Amino acid sequence: MSETRPQLNPYIIDTTLREGVQAPGVRFGEEESAEIAHALVFLGIDMVECGHPIASDAEARRVRATVAACGAVPVLAHARARCEDIDSVKATGARWVGIFAGVNSISRNSRIRFERPIPEVLSTAVGHAKNIGLKVRFTIEDGSRTPWSELVEGYRAALDAGADRLCFADTVGLLCPWEVEDLIGRLSREFAGHDLEVHFHNDRGMAIANALSAVRAGARWISSSVNGIGERCGIPDTLTLLANLDVLKWRRLRNGHALPHVSKLVQAHSRLVVDRWHPITGTNAFTHVAKLHRRAVASDEQAYAWTVPETIGRLNSTAPEILPSAREQLINHPQVVSATGLQPNRRGPGDRYLMLDNSVVPDARQYCIVRRIPEMDDYGERHIDVHRHCVDSVFLFIGNDPDLKGLTVEVRLGADTFVVESPGSVFIPSGLLHSYRMLAGAGLFINHVQAGDYTSSLLDSAIFRNSPGMPIEPVLNAG
Numbered sequence: 001m002s003e004t005r006p007q008l009n010p011y012i013i014d015t016t017l018r019e020g021v022q023a024p025g026v027r028f029g030e031e032e033s034a035e036i037a038h039a040l041v042f043l044g045i046d047m048v049e050c051g052h053p054i055a056s057d058a059e060a061r062r063v064r065a066t067v068a069a070c071g072a073v074p075v076l077a078h079a080r081a082r083c084e085d086i087d088s089v090k091a092t093g094a095r096w097v098g099i100f101a102g103v104n105s106i107s108r109n110s111r112i113r114f115e116r117p118i119p120e121v122l123s124t125a126v127g128h129a130k131n132i133g134l135k136v137r138f139t140i141e142d143g144s145r146t147p148w149s150e151l152v153e154g155y156r157a158a159l160d161a162g163a164d165r166l167c168f169a170d171t172v173g174l175l176c177p178w179e180v181e182d183l184i185g186r187l188s189r190e191f192a193g194h195d196l197e198v199h200f201h202n203d204r205g206m207a208i209a210n211a212l213s214a215v216r217a218g219a220r221w222i223s224s225s226v227n228g229i230g231e232r233c234g235i236p237d238t239l240t241l242l243a244n245l246d247v248l249k250w251r252r253l254r255n256g257h258a259l260p261h262v263s264k265l266v267q268a269h270s271r272l273v274v275d276r277w278h279p280i281t282g283t284n285a286f287t288h289v290a291k292l293h294r295r296a297v298a299s300d301e302q303a304y305a306w307t308v309p310e311t312i313g314r315l316n317s318t319a320p321e322i323l324p325s326a327r328e329q330l331i332n333h334p335q336v337v338s339a340t341g342l343q344p345n346r347r348g349p350g351d352r353y354l355m356l357d358n359s360v361v362p363d364a365r366q367y368c369i370v371r372r373i374p375e376m377d378d379y380g381e382r383h384i385d386v387h388r389h390c391v392d393s394v395f396l397f398i399g400n401d402p403d404l405k406g407l408t409v410e411v412r413l414g415a416d417t418f419v420v421e422s423p424g425s426v427f428i429p430s431g432l433l434h435s436y437r438m439l440a441g442a443g444l445f446i447n448h449v450q451a452g453d454y455t456s457s458l459l460d461s462a463i464f465r466n467s468p469g470m471p472i473e474p475v476l477n478a479g
Contacts, residue, residue, distance in 0.1 A: 009251050011221045013197065014040050014238050016266060017050035017066055018078055019223075019230040025271060026229065032269040032431065033062045034069035036226070039262045041073050042464045043242065044254035049098065049223070052078040054088035063092040076137060081114075081125035090132050097134045098167070099125050102141035103154045119157035126161035137197060139167035144174040144183075155191060165195040165221065170210065173203030173233065177213040188218030197221035202233040208244070211236045215250065226266040227274050227281070239263055240279045243312050257313040261463045268390040268431035268459050280312060287317040294318040321363040321452075332360050334370065348384040349438065350374055350445075358452035367449040367457070373407065375442040383412055383435035388459040389449055395426040395436060396446035407443035411436045431459060 017033050020026060028036065037048055048070050053060040067075045076096035079085035089097040103118050114121050122138070129136045138158035140151055155166050168187060175183070180200075188196055198214040198221070200207040211222050228237035239259045246253035263281035267273055276283040286309045288297050296303035301316050309315055324330065334353035348371065354360065355368040399406030399422035407422035412435045420426060422443055428434050436445070451457035 006216045006248075006250050010215045010219065010245065011046040012238065012241065012251075013047040013049055013076065013221055013223050014045045014225060015049035015199075015223050015235070016040070016225040016229065016238070017048065017062075018052070019049070019235055020225045020266070020270065021051070022231040023229045023234065023270065023272060028062065028269060029058075030062050030065040034065045036266060036269060037066045037069035037075075039258070039265055039464055040226075040238075041070055042255055042258060043238075043262060045073065045238070046221075047074050047076055047096065049076045049078070050094075052085075053092050053094075054079065054085045060088060060092055063089075063094060067093040074135075079125075079129075081121050083125065083128045086125060086129045086134065087132070089129075090134055095135060096137060096164075097129050098137045098139060099129065099158075099163075100139040100141050100167075100169075101125075101154070102146075103150050104142055104146040106142060106145060119153060122154060122157040123161040126158050126163050130162040135165075136163045137165040137167055138163040139169050139197075139199065141169055142171040143168045144170040144172070148186075151187070152190060155187075159191070159194060165197055166191060167197040167199055167221075167223070168214075168219075169199040170201055171199075173201035173207065175200070175210055176204075176206060177209045180210045180213040181217045184214045184217035184219050195220045197223060199223035199235065201231070201235055202228060205233075207234070207236040208240055211241060212244065212248075215245075227263055227270070227272065227278070229266065229270055229272055237278075237280070239281055243280050243307070246311075247307055253311070256311050258463055260313040264390045264459060265431075268388065271392065271430050273391065280314075286314045287320050289320055321358055323363045324361065330361060332356070335360070337369075349376055349379060357454060363452065365450070365452040367447075367451055367454045369447050371445040371447075373438055373442050373445055376438075379438040379440075381437070383410075383437045386412070386433065386435040388433050389428070389430055389451070389457045390459045391430050391450040391457055393428045393430075393447065393449040395428065396448070397422040397424045397426075397443065398446070399423065399441055399443035401441075401443075404443075407441040408439040409436050409445075410439055 016036055017028060021028055040048055048066060050066040051059050051063045053063045063077050074096055075094045076098050077089040077092060077094040078098045079089050081099050081101045086097055101122060126136050126138060140146060140154050143151060196219050198211060198219045200210040224236040224238040224241050226238045228234040242253055245251035260281050263274060274281055279285060286305060288294050288304055293304045297316050297318055334355045337352050337354050350372045353370040355370055356364055357367040358364050397407050397409050397420055398404045404423035409420045411418050411420050411426050414433055449457055
């Protein structure tokens with residue numbers, strides 16, 4: 001067996017902005033990437049991995065925006081073992097290039113085909129990167145299915161050409177923790193004196209356990225992403241990883257109170273909602289239901305908690321909302337609420353009817369409000385409620401005239417504005433800054449949000465603002 005003494009203070013390279021965009025449906029733009037990078041720096045991440053800049057001009061711009069957002073924290077961008085890929089990384093201002101290549105038979109037959117011997121290809125690529133002033137992390141893709149001799153040959157060629165760090169990738173999530181300890185221990189001894197990074201996929205649900213096992217076996221760097229987003233089943237969750245390293249006393253947690261906020265931010269921009277039972281940031285993580293558990297937690301908050309919840313931005317809950325069992329309680333009459341009765345205050349004309357939220361039906365997980373818009377000579381010039389949600393929402397506009405016509409509204413979505421005639425609907429993806437203002441007519445405005453508590457669904461990055469070393473303001477302040 002390998003040594004079981006862990007590397008203290010392992011480094012974290014967060015790859016939300018590279019691996020994360022390989023999750024189905026995820027697309028980060030420049031602003032979203034910069035805001036996420038800003039949050040990662042606040043958490044004390046050691047390196048941020050972003051994109052494959054040769055893929056497109058838009059991807060290259062996204063990497064540049066991330067470099068600017070990270071300030072002194074180094075950014076690594078991906079490149080195949082080709083000089084043109086490496087040059088595109090250099091052009092973004094990133095200081096590190098992550099050169100990757102598959103060397104086993106599966107990779108050679110189905111991924112990238114090399115016309116020259118692989119050691120020669122790697123030597124040329126790494127040497128070129130070093131010659132133009134980049135630091136190099138070299139990854140053998142699908143390392144867990146690569147024969148030992150081919151692993152050693154590939155890594156040795158990269159090191160001989162000047163690679164600064166090696167990375168082992170369990171690309172298909174094949175390994176178990178005890179296999180990881182054996183293999184990473186063996187690699188650590190074979191390449192003693194060189195930093196080793198690990199990148200585990202979660203296809204079998206073992207990514208976090210494998211990452212911790214790799215640290216025990218000598219890995220110095222861990223690759224992870226916020227909420228674990230990535231290709232297929234994703235990779236280790238950065239937030240879960242940070243909390244576990246802290247409780248193990250292997251790495252001190254910085255700004256732990258911000259973990260839920262960072263999770264919420266990435267949920268919003270990725271449109272991937274974290275499972276309620278997800279460790280650390282899931283709604284249920286510190287919610288206690290059993291009567292015995294609730295009584296014990298009331299006496300000692302750690303009676304059924306593995307850590308002090310406040311250190312990671314959470315609170316114990318012993319009064320979870322429960323959907324009513326009586327069917328008649330699902331039918332409700334709207335409550336008329338004033339602008340000052342809504343948090344934050346909702347400006348604008350007309351009466352507001354709260355149709356549904358957790359206060360109307362416990363655990364509804366939906367919010368719906370209807371505003372009656374009267375005919376007015378002057379509706380005002382300001383947009384109403386400029387804000388963002390961490391979940392999807394929708395605007396519905398219904399006029400008083402026949403066929404639901406008769407209402408004209410201006411809607412703001414990000415930096416763009418649109419005139420919408422009723423009847424009309426506006427789908428608002430999570431994370432998008434939005435608002436509206438009335439232009440003419442009368443009718444109804446309906447706002448539906450995929451959250452039972454409106455206030456908690458609002459996305460606000462104020463927690464990261466004006467922090468030491470923070471180079472940018474959050475996107476929320478843009479425009």
